[in-house]
Amino acid sequence: MDVKISDRMANINPSAIREMLKVTAMPNVISFAAGGPSPEEFPVKELAHLAAEIFETDSYTALQYSVTEGYAPLREITKDRIKNKFNIGREFDDLIIVSGGQQTISLATQCLVNEGDIVVCENPSFVGALNTFRAFNAKLTGVPMDENGMDITVLENILKTESRVKLIYTIPTFQNPTGVTMPLKRRQHLLELAEKYDVMILEDDPYYELRYSGEIVPTLKSMDETGRVIYSGSYSKTISPGMRIGYACGCKELIAKMTVAKQTQDVHTNAMFMMIVARYIEQFDFDAHIRECCEHYKVKRDFMLKKMEEKLTGYVKFTKPEGGLFIWCELPQEYSGFEFCKFAANYGVACVPGTTFDVAEDRNNNCFRLNFTIPSLEQIDKGIDIVADCLEKFIK
Amino acid sequence: MDVKISDRMANINPSAIREMLKVTAMPNVISFAAGGPSPEEFPVKELAHLAAEIFETDSYTALQYSVTEGYAPLREITKDRIKNKFNIGREFDDLIIVSGGQQTISLATQCLVNEGDIVVCENPSFVGALNTFRAFNAKLTGVPMDENGMDITVLENILKTESRVKLIYTIPTFQNPTGVTMPLKRRQHLLELAEKYDVMILEDDPYYELRYSGEIVPTLKSMDETGRVIYSGSYSKTISPGMRIGYACGCKELIAKMTVAKQTQDVHTNAMFMMIVARYIEQFDFDAHIRECCEHYKVKRDFMLKKMEEKLTGYVKFTKPEGGLFIWCELPQEYSGFEFCKFAANYGVACVPGTTFDVAEDRNNNCFRLNFTIPSLEQIDKGIDIVADCLEKFIK
Structure with missing residues (x-):
């Protein structure tokens, strides 16, 4: 029999990242x-x-x-920690433990966005979020980025002309996939616009504590005095992603509704790991652990950027992130990042094509994303050599 | 600021079970x-x-x-086990590991049901499922039950007259909340109707292996030769619910789409516990463990039913389930189960009012649900005495 798939899911396909992961499962591939x-x-x-x-x-x-809502001690510890360290959370806010940051995106969309409503996001952006908005039949409108994040003039034009914008989705710090961080001034401007046009903001912030250089920039949520920002935090990048533990901080009314929505998705998050994380933060020095992660990732980032400057200059432009996991590469306009990634895969290197993160899923997107936290220094050394080789062959 | 909640979530409220759980948190309450x-x-x-x-x-x-899709060894072990023991799964089927049976309901609905489509279910039914259908803006149509489950004549009338029925949701074995099991003949009839009217069936089956008496009845899925049945299985009732591990078996096309949908919800299920369950089934005698659970629950069920016959006869009618977790009680028509549960809570006993499971959420519903697996024999003894006392006072 032919299964009739719902309209909302009919046109959503597995992301190209998954295709690339098949390549990385091959022996000797540098990912x-x-x-x-x-x-x-x-x-x-x-x-x-x-x-x-x-x-x-x-x-x-x-x-x-x-x-x-989540294991009570973990909720309290998380609330206290983000309040004390980052000034996140006000009297009108509450916090729910979720099954990874992805679930915050899903629950917030389920509770806020009607079919046909517009979600505005950075273009490119995190494919897991884009697919969630698509899965709720929202209309996606991408805002181009510069070295300071979302182009705020384009954003204002959209807000001015489109009446059905419900949500602005942003990853302001070490953005996925570009690695770009939005400066304080633009954050303030973004908040003003959201206020002026009465739109909610979903601040996706899984990398905030992974900063290797530069000055800390306050989160949007720390400046939110009205409950307009939903903050998505995660223990995936600082403890473990396999356990699927994140949290959402937002105004009480929304968190209560997201709790009802979570009941319809998975009832609650894995109980043992909620307890493990609570005790880990209580009994061990979590901040010291994060500092150690940052030291190691800084070495990898510095090495990778230096190697890329040596080897890739002239072929691609790339970002120089102050933290997070990713570097974003831009081929000359006429070349497809998707074709390049296929090409490089044959030489034993896996990268993620820009089309994956493109609001329009445009295969002519001339970009690709590189991760520097997982490969070893040796793999980075060898891998960037191969990327350079491939670029020489690929760019005629 | 006032948050504008989406249409789909605006009218969904936390279930009355949660209200009752507040009662059970009080000291000395028998739940x-x-x-x-x-x-x-x-x-x-x-x-x-x-x-x-x-x-x-x-x-x-x-x-x-x-x-x-889930940890590969757990998928294989689960596929083999349900194929060998219950003849579930055909060439055209596949299996995905989910974060508890609730997620199967959520993913299947997301992938199959458009806003405004009709989901037909037993009335009463599992509130977690009802809220999921509501959360996707489906129209719920309840079919009354008799001692053999869903009234199949009413079902056929609905299928005949309503063109937008997309899904039949059923818990055919030890139904939640009634404890009722659908006999083989009616299952076959149900499958024929689904075929005739081209409707999918979601078979929710978390209690199947918890049988304490009577003859095993084949699952709907074991008789599904076309891929029309989505089977929702769970390790919650036989190993642990806190870990949130379930599985869905359905035709390949649907499972592939549910995998994409799961990426938008939580990316994957807690990895450690997927591995633990796989190794548990491999290294220990899972069937012996289930047999032991059944022996213990049988003692509790027998004791509870005997006690209820002694004490409650004349006040309420109640079901006599052959397995599962629940007994369903029916007050005389003019009394509200909701009011009775509030009344009994004041005397230190927590039950769940029938309105919770009612498709119409009707507060005049004259029923309530009792669980017998968690309370001790001593608590059952004392608790049913209190229920009897309360009934005497409540029913004038």
């Missing part, structure tokens, strides 16, 4: 295609110790149904 | 309101052993991003 932290940074011993402790003393709580 | 397995049955030692083993030998896989 710049991933989007995670380095497994070398996982605090394995500490997590193992805590899991054993919880199985020993509190297995009932870890294995029975839990509450949808 | 018949839960919906989970007894924590005494959790295989804590085995799971703790496996977690330690995985942290020791395979922490990378457990803590890094995993694939959306």
Whole structure:
């Protein structure tokens, strides 16, 4: 029989990242295609110790149904931490634990965006978010980026002319895929526009604490005095992505609705790992762990950028991110990033084509994304040599 | 500021079960309101052993991003097990690991049901499913039940007259909340109707292996030769609900789309627990564990039904389930189950009012649901005494 797929899902396809992951499963392939932290940074011993402790003393709580809002101690610890460190959260806000940052995007969209409403986002942007907006039959409008993030003049034009904009989706810090960070002034401007045109902002911020250089820029949420910003935070990049633990901070009314929505998706997040994360932050020095991650990633970023400057200059332009996981490369206008990634895959290097992150899914997109946190220095060295070789052959 | 909630979520409220759970958090309250397995049955030692083993030998896989379809060994083990034991799965089928059975309902609805499409379900039915259909702006049509499940004549009338029926949602075995099981003949009839009117069936089957008496009835999915049935299975009731591990078996095209949908919800299910469950089934005697659960639950069910016959006869009618977790009680027509549950809560017993499971959310619903797997024999003894007392006072 032919299954009739719903209108909202009919035209959504698996992302090209997944195709690239098939390439990376081949032996000896050097992968710049991933989007995670380095497994070398996982605090394995500490997590193992805590899991054993919880199985020993509190297995009932870890294995029975839990509450949808999340394990209460983890909610409190997270609230306190982001308030004290980043001034995130006001009296009117609340916080829910979610199954990874992706679920915040999904729940916020489910609770805010009607079919046909417009979601404005950076172009390019995180494909997991784009597909979520598509899956709720929202209309996507991309705003081009410069070295300071979303072009705010284009944004204002959209807000002026389109009445159905419901949500602005932004990754203001170490953006995925470009690595670009929006400066304070533009953030303030963005907040003013959201206020003026009465639009909500979804601030996706999984990389905020992974800064290797430059000055800290306040989050949008830390400047939100009206409840207009939904903040998506995550423990994926700083502890482990496999456990799927993130959190959303937003105004109480919205978080209450997102809780009802979460009941319809997965009832609650894995209970054992909510407990493990709570105890990890309580019993160990989480900030020191993050500092150590940053030191290691800084070495990799510096090495990769230096190598790219040596080898790729003249072929591609690329961003110089102050943190996060990604470097964004731009081929000359007439070349397709998608074709280049296919080409490079045959020589043993995996990158993610720009079309993946393109609001229009345009195969003529001339960009590709490189990750520098997972490959070793040796792999970066060898991998960028191969990329350089491929560029020489590819660009006639 | 006032947040404008989406149309799909505006009218969905937290379920009354949650209100009842607040009652159960009070000291000395006897709870018949839960919906989970007894924590005494959790295989804590085995799971703790496996977690330690995985942290020791395979922490990378457990803590890094995993694939959306689920940990490959768990998919294979699950496919083999349900094929060998229950004849579930054909050449045209595939299987995805999900974050609890709830996610199968959510993903199937997202991929099949357009806004305004009709979902037909048993009335009463599982509130988590009803809210999911509501959250996708589907129209819910309830079919009344008799002692053999969904009234098939009413169902056919609906299918005959309504052109937009997309999905039949059913819990054919030990239904939640009624405990009723649909006999083979009616299952065959249901399949024929689905075929005749070209409608998909979502078979929600979390309790199938928890049978304490009577004859095994084949699942709808085991009789599905065309790919019309989506089967929702779960490890929540037989291993642990807190870990959130379930699975969906359906035709390949649908499972592929549900995989894309899952990427938009939570990317993948908690990796460590997918590995733990795979190894648990491989290394331990899962069937023996389930047999043991059934022995214990049988004692509780038998004791509870006997006690109810002694104490409640004349006040309420109640079902006599052959398995699962629930007994369904019916007050005389003119009394509200909701009012009775509020009344009983004041005397220290928590039950779930029928309105929770009612397609129309009708507060005049004269029923309530009792769980017998979690309370101890002592609590059942005392709790049913209190229920009897309350009924005597409540029914004038």
